[in-house]
Amino acid sequence: MKALLGTSQNPGGLILHNYSGGGLAEFAVAKENLTVSRPAEVSAAEGAGLPIAGLTAHQALTQVVGINLDGSGPEKNILITAASGGVGHYAVQLAKLGNTHVTATCGARNIDLVKSLGADEVLDYKTPDGAALKSPSGRTFDFVIHCATGIPWSTFEPNLSTNGKVIDITPTASTMLTFALKKLTFSKKQLVPLVVSPKKENLECLVGLVKEGKLKTVIDSKHPLSKAEDAWAKSIDGHATGKIIVEP
Incomplete structure (x- = not known):
């Protein structure tokens, strides 16, 4: 699967998950039940990689595989x-x-x-x-x-x-x-x-694992928001290693 894009802009130390699509922005509005506090031990870039790729892996393994x-x-x-x-x-x-x-x-x-x-x-x-x-x-x-x-x-x-x-x-x-x-x-x-059904508790679990050093986000590359087209091009190419991160 192509690496999904994430944004490391996390206002207020939040990790946001938007499963209804959208784009890239400096600020985003999300429902409270789709946000998780980002602890200091988890960088913005690491946290940004978790939705939706981390949630997909988590749901497949814990809910389907068991x-x-x-x-x-x-x-x-x-x-x-x-x-x-x-x-x-x-x-x-x-x-x-x-x-x-x-x-x-x-x-x-x-x-x-x-x-x-x-x-x-x-x-x-x-x-x-x-x-x-x-x-x-x-x-x-x-x-x-x-x-x-x-x-x-x-x-x-x-x-x-x-x-x-x-x-x-x-x-x-x-x-x-x-x-x-x-x-x-x-x-x-x-x-x-698999149709992903995002849950706050699953995202909290992933953030906790990153904090404890049991899970890491492999970052392929980081791109400024002003060069978002480069990030999309790399994603479409289909050969990214880990996650492609867009930063403000």
Whole structure:
């Protein structure tokens, strides 16, 4: 998935989340239930990366996968695609707070970064095994956090465990068709479209993890608001590592 843009302008030490779209501005108005106080230990740039990428990773892992961030619960094998991107780099870190074995895909230049975030196995998506999503240790996946695009269901299916699920964070019409087909045929392997439902408590959780040093925002680049078009161009290019931040 392309890295999403964030703004490090946080009036009054607040982290704002606007899930209804919008643009970039020096000041923003948001509902109180979508704002979280930013502690001094969390920089504005770090906080700005959390909505909506961090929330997407958090919801996918805690609500759909069902991992416990305290490390309890049965072990799960998880694959994260585009693991160096905006959502992916948060997903790797959050998954490793749970009892998981994480296999990740990314470009060759980001393999060391993704390993440093905690991934147990990392595949270059341009290699044959990476393109086929083959675990180096021969594991099948209980869940896939799918942050990339253009990978067909036929590539995922043979790599899934008996009840494996692919959580698509950018669902398309094709995603919905496959989702419906798998439901209609009572398939044990499922494709799950994720529609993010932002919650204040989830954002508070993420901010707390950053404060405690258990989660970090990888910043690809920072751009002044006057050069916002450069940030958008970099995002559209689709090869950002972590988050692109716009500063006032």
